Amino acid sequence: MYLATDQERSSTEYPAWSQIRESDWHILAGFWHPVAFSTELEDGPVAATLLDVDLVVYRTSEGVAVAKDLCIHRGSRLSGGWISDDGACIVCPYHGLHYDSSGQCTLIPANEPDSAPPPKTMRLVSYLAAERYGIVWACMKPEPLRPLPEWPHLDEYGPEWLRIQIPKGTWAATASRHCENFNDIAHISWVHMQTFGNRARPVVPDYTLEQTDYGLYMALPYIEVERGFNDDLGEREREVFYRHHLTYPFATDLRVDYYEDDGESFVTSHFFDIGSPVSARTTDIYQVSLTNIPGATVEDYAEYQLVTNSEDIVIVESQRPEEVPLNLAAETHIRADRLSVRYRRDLVEMFGLGSPEMVA
Amino acid sequence: MIKLYDYLLSVNCYKQRLLLSILDVPYERVDIDFYPGWEHKGAEFRKINPLGHIPVIDDDGYVLWDAHAILVYLASKYDPTGSWYPVSDPRRLGEVASWMLFAEGTTNTASAARLHVSLDYDFDLEACQAGAHRLFRVLDEHLWFQEQQGQEWVASGESPTVADIALFPDVALSEDGGISRLDYPALRRWTERVQRLPGFIDMPGIFPVAKAPA
Amino acid sequence: MTAPEPGSLLHPVASCADLVPRHVVKARLLGQDLAVWRADDGFINVWADRCIHRGVRLTVAANDGAELVCPYHGWRYSNRSGNCAYMPAHPSDAPPRRLRVPAFRSEERYGLIWSGGSPEAEPPRLPHLEADDTLVLRALPVNVPPDLALQGLHECSYQLGPAAGDAASISCDSAGPFAVAVTARTGSTEEIVVHFVQPVDGGRCVIRPVMRGTPAAGRRLSILRHHARQLEELRARLESSAGSRVTVRGPSTALEPLPRPSTTAASGRAPQLEVSVARKWLTAEGIAAFELAPMSGQLPSFQPGAHVDVHLPNGLVRQYSLTNGPGLTSVYRLGVKLEPDSRGGSRCMHDSVHEGDTLQLSEPHNNFPLRRDAARTVLIAGGIGVTPLLAMAQTLERQELAYELHYFAQSDDHLAFGEVLEPLSTGLVKHLGLSPDQTADEIEKITHDYGAASHLYVCGPGPMIEATRAIAGGSGWPDDAVHFEYFKNESELHDTSTFEVRLARTGRTLMVGAGISLLDSLRDAGVDMPSSCEQGVCGTCMATVLEGQLDHQDVFFNDSERAAGNQMLTCVSRAAGERIVLDL
Known part of the structure; x- marks a missing residue:
């Protein structure tokens, strides 16, 4: 009914109800994560959840902004509000308080028009926000651990490229399980039998795997079965070459070169995939594709990606434990799993994720 | 065509x-x-x-x-055999009609939950899941008693009907909508029987089954 | 008297009728998710519902009658042992023996499948029921904790049995800690139903009623319906009265998987199996066949191509290939040819080993693994060399993969295991009574058209293997497509090259011989080294190196770590020089 008189406004930044372990939460909060597609902001502010913190994402004339979805006056949700007519502020739906893109309160409509401006201390709990690749990103620590993924090709592409934005999906799985699956090679021949998988080619060759300044780079050939998603020449085997650029912790640029029958010329698609950790076991999936396949349409290519996702989601949601075991001995690894082993090691060794609980 | x-x-x-x-x-x-x-x-x-x-x-x-x-x-x-929609057998036909109506319910609960989860449709997820469990409980009991009488399909008779087709994907994909089939062993056996029908084709998210023993 | 811990008992997890062929039942007991399946040989497996690779539920795996196939990466797990039998991403590797799904007990009684973590516990034996004469009624999952369900059954006000009628007197008595027997008497007739309660987890259970006796066929269905209706009412009552009281708690007792069979001791040393000779017969001219059954427990599973070391009564150790196909898991079947110049191995097996004798074996090893992804598989057997190829042919036959088995022998009388060859007829080609030159001509014909993704397996006398390798090589078969196992059952272990390992903390020094991994040597010396993949992938068995040059053979370290030379994976890597010092 009441909070005690000694209860402060927000005593910690870590949400007490989170199922993410506190030490991991503070590390994950230091990365950039997607919180909305830019297109979602066309009709005003939207709500998002990141690492169990409810956020409002809004666009003012200054650019995109992200804050706790909480008016500091009486705690109403700002995501139910709107953008002021001059485009400069988000307006709280309860008493009309205005906040600018930095979170500073600029107007209290109930005060006399000639009263002093709101004090500088009256501001939202705002976070770092950035907009790139048609996606709004947030970082909940003042100093990001890593920069945004560097995908210049997605910033600027020629007219021969088609950009396809996939509807945001919500998976009942952890972001790392999703990320490992997106970068897993051996499952293609088993799981993707309605899209591009080839049951007759289950062998994973020794592939290129390199540590990079952004994360990991993996490259290898595969022989897909074309089932009419990338061309209309009928079902057949098709040589492809995969290049995975995994930016830690959850963002991947998968480039696929599709070779023509001459074995030399090829067309290319990029599948960009970012998992955003909503909570311990819930992940929002942001996907954008680029392709230079002649005649490709947004509808066909979106369907390709959605069908592919629906093949993966049942598997990934069934994995137990839901959390990726960072103790490597807790699951079994084979040579094909070199990427996932390196990934798990790096999460521990580079960032300190999964560290044991401190015992007093 | x-x-x-x-x-x-x-x-x-x-x-x-x-x-x-x-x-x-x-x-x-x-x-x-x-x-x-x-x-x-x-x-x-x-x-x-x-x-x-x-x-x-x-x-x-x-x-x-x-x-x-x-x-x-x-x-x-x-269907030249007339068995998938058995118009010549009033009792079976009645059962087929009844289970087809039942399938409207599973589509509006189990499959709606799946759309909510995977495509972010605006449904009341918990209500869909609870509704699906109510229907699955009834269907599991029905299929268990069918098995006790040597029957393999939702409507009586030797062969499957359109009612099995109408119900199948709502049941087979339910886990995708967060509806576990732990409590419905007879339902799990029936989905495998459907998957072993000659001419069966997959939908993404349905796990393959092994062939029946020779 | 205090109630026994639920984890110390066996509980029902399914009814026998639930285990239809080629199906996997989903169950849950004491908070542990289970995959329950019956293999074509009748054996019931109760496994943890989790692929050990990436955690996918095995209840969505396909049961092919002998193996479960995980849908994520196609890993196959063997009936009985739960060992991983095949990893399609690396088809030429034999999966390490320690890769296995945790398995639990499985027992059948009263028409139910019983399981649990206790190695000693037995399913209950009740005076109320006779083992072979029961009717399993419809089980009902209830969303209340087990103790509430038991209490509800004790207060059972429901009318038992349609036959007893309203005049029946009803009594409820406890039939063990997790069962309530309900008896209805009218005059001299008595109807008894025992309700077993399966503790699913802290908030749920399954009531599994079993009725004594077999009712007349005409009454069966009405009895089943009557009880299902009564139980459904009980369920509704229990769930509504429990209502807000029910919070799903974790189980009070976690279910421990069965300890690994003693054959895979934690120390990882090559252990000894004790078997008895269940059957011995002459399967062909000069070839004795043996079926070896375990003295206790299950035999470890193995992959086609595997052999065991047999410790003979005369002290010699000989390797013999296992001929078993995928269905045969209760015995190991070997074939032994009497070698005229035998120095005591085959002579001893033929003359001194009899039915009923006890033998010591190693667990199976596989140096001759079979790929299951070839476009064409050619098996070439010379004489007794057919034994590992028989296991391969049966595996391929089982999975409906095309193959040819070319069996070279002196005559029909020299063909071993005719009863196994018979059903293989489509893939089997016999080549009888050929001279070495004629044999070479035949092999030339068999191998002359090499196609991509073809694989050749040859086993037989040394000269025949060498000839086959030469002929196939000349026809364009690459080296990695020709697999061979020299069949020499008189072979000696090589232990010529060694390196020295000094353990800095304990001050001990060991020698590691060729053919033995550093990991195994450390374990033999009593060092408790953890490990997982034993393929140089996962890094679990890492040791810190203080001195010495290393021969890294793992894929775990990156180049700089490798160059630093201060760590190594003991499962695959070795000393490059004569001596290393480890921080152990």
Whole structure:
């Protein structure tokens, strides 16, 4: 009914109800994560959840902004509000308080028009926000651990490229399980039998795997079965070459070169995939594709990606434990799993994720 | 040739593809630009089906919509054995009609939960899941008693009917909507029997089963 | 008297009728998710519902009658042992033996499958029921904790049995800690139903009623319906009265998987199996066949191509290939040819080993693994060399993969295991009574058209293997497509090359011989080294190196770590020089 008189406004930044372990939460909060597609902001502010913190994402004339979805006056949700007519502020739906893109309160409509401006201390709990690749990103620590993924090709592409934005999906799985699956090679021949998988080619060759300044780079050939998603020449085997650029912790640029029958010329698609950790076991999936396949349409290519996702989601949601075991001995690894082993090691060794609980 | 206005991820469209494949009837797919075009909601498509729903079939000018109605039509017209929609047996026919109506319920609960989870449709997820469990409990008990009487399908008789097709994907994909089938062992056995029918085709998210023993 | 811990008992997890062929039942007991399946040989497996690779539920795996196939990466797990039998991403590797799904007990009684973590516990034996004469009624999952369900059954006000009628007197008595027997008497007739309660987890259970006796066929269905209706009412009552009281708690007792069979001791040393000779017969001219059954427990599973070391009564150790196909898991079947110049191995097996004798074996090893992804598989057997190829042919036959088995022998009388060859007829080609030159001509014909993704397996006398390798090589077969196992059952272990390992903390020094991994040597010396993949992938068995040059053979370290030379994986890597010092 009441909070005690000694209860402060927000005593910690870590949400007490989170199922993410506190030490991991503070590390994950230091990365950039997607919180909305830019297109979602066309009709005003939207709500998002990141690492169990409810956020409002809004666009003012200054650019995109992200804050706790909480008016500091009486705690109403700002995501139910709107953008002021001059485009400069988000307006709280309860008493009309205005906040600018930095979170500073600029107007209290109930005060006399000639009263002093709101004090500088009256501001939202705002976070770092950035907009790139048609996606709004947030970082909940003042100093990001890593920069945004560097995908210049997605910033600027020629007219021969088609950009396809996939509807945001919500998976009942952890972001790392999703990320490992997106970068897993051996499952293609088993799981993707309605899209591009080839049951007759289950062998994973020794592939290129390199540590990079952004994360990991993996490259290898595969022989897909074309089932009419990338061309209309009928079902057949098709040589492809995969290049995975995994930016830690959850963002991947998968480039696929599709070779023509001459074995030399090829067309290319990029599948960009970012998992955003909503909570311990819930992940929002942001996907954008680029392709230079002649005649490709947004509808066909979106369907390709959605069908592919629906093949993966049942598997990934069934994995137990839901959390990726960072103790490597807790699951079994084979040579094909070199990427996932390196990934798990790096999460521990580079960032300190999964560290044991401190015992007093 | 039959034209099927189709979308790969729609369970109701899949029911048609499944029956057409089992009956070995050739057809032409017309892929609807579901996302992001929402073609089925557009003016052009509403000339075909004013409700803006898929699937729709066009069989040489004869246009029919509503998934379960199409199943009835296809089975009646293209199954020479008459067993998939048993018009000559009033009792079985009544059971088929009854379970087809029941399948409207599983589509509106179990499959709706799946749409909510995977495509962010606006449904009350918990209500859908609870509703699906209520229906699955009834269906599991029914199928258990069918097995006790040497029956393998939802309607009585030696062979499956369109009612099995109408129910199958709602049940087989339920875990995708967060509806566990732990408590429904007879349902799990029945979905495998459907998957072993000659001509069965997969939908993404349905796990393959091993062949029946020789 | 205090109630026994639930984890110390066996509980029902399914009814026998639930285990239809080629199906996997989903169950849950004391908070542990279970995959329960019956193999074609009748054996019931109760496994943890989790693929050990990436955690996918095995209840969505396909049961092919002998193996479960995980849908994520196609890993196959063997009936009985739960060992991983095949990893399609690396088809030429034999999966390490320690890769296995945790398995639990499985027992059948009263028409139910019983399981649990206790190695000693038995399913209950009740005076109320006779083992072979029961009717299993419809089980009902209830969303209340087990103790509430038991209490509800004790207060059972429901009318038992349609036959007893309203006049029946009803009594409820406890039939063990997790069962309530309900008896209805009218005059001299008595009807008894025992309700077993399966503790699913802290908030749920399954009531599994079993009725004594077999009712007349005409009454069966009405009895089943009557009880299902009564139980459904009980369920509704229990769930509504429990209502808000129910919070799903974790189980009070976690279910421990069965300890690994003693054959895979934690120390990882090559252990000894004790078997008895269940059957011995002459399967062909000069070839004795043996079926070896375990003295206790299950035999470890193995992959086609595997052999065991047999410790003979005369002190010699000989390797013999296992001929078993995928269905045969209760015995190991070997074939032994009497070698005229035998120095005591085959002579001893033929003359001194009899039915009923006890033998010591190693666990199976596989140096001759079979790929299951070839476009064409050619098996070439010379004489007794057919034994590992028989296991391969049966595996391929089982999975409906095409193959040819070319069996070279002196005559029909020299063909071993005719009863196994018979059903293989489509893939089997016999080549009888050929001279070495004629044999070479035949092999030339068999191998002359090499196609991509073809694989050749040859086993037989040394000269025949060498000839086959030469002929196939000349026809364009690459080296890695020709697999061979020299069949020499008199072979000696090589232990010529060694390196020295000094353990800095304990001050001990060991020698590691060729053919033995550093990991195994450390374990033999009593060092408790953890490990997982034993393929140089996962890094679990890492040791810190203080001195010495290393021969890294793992894929775990990156180049700089490798160059630093201060760590090594003991499962695959070795000393490059004569000596290393480890921080152990």
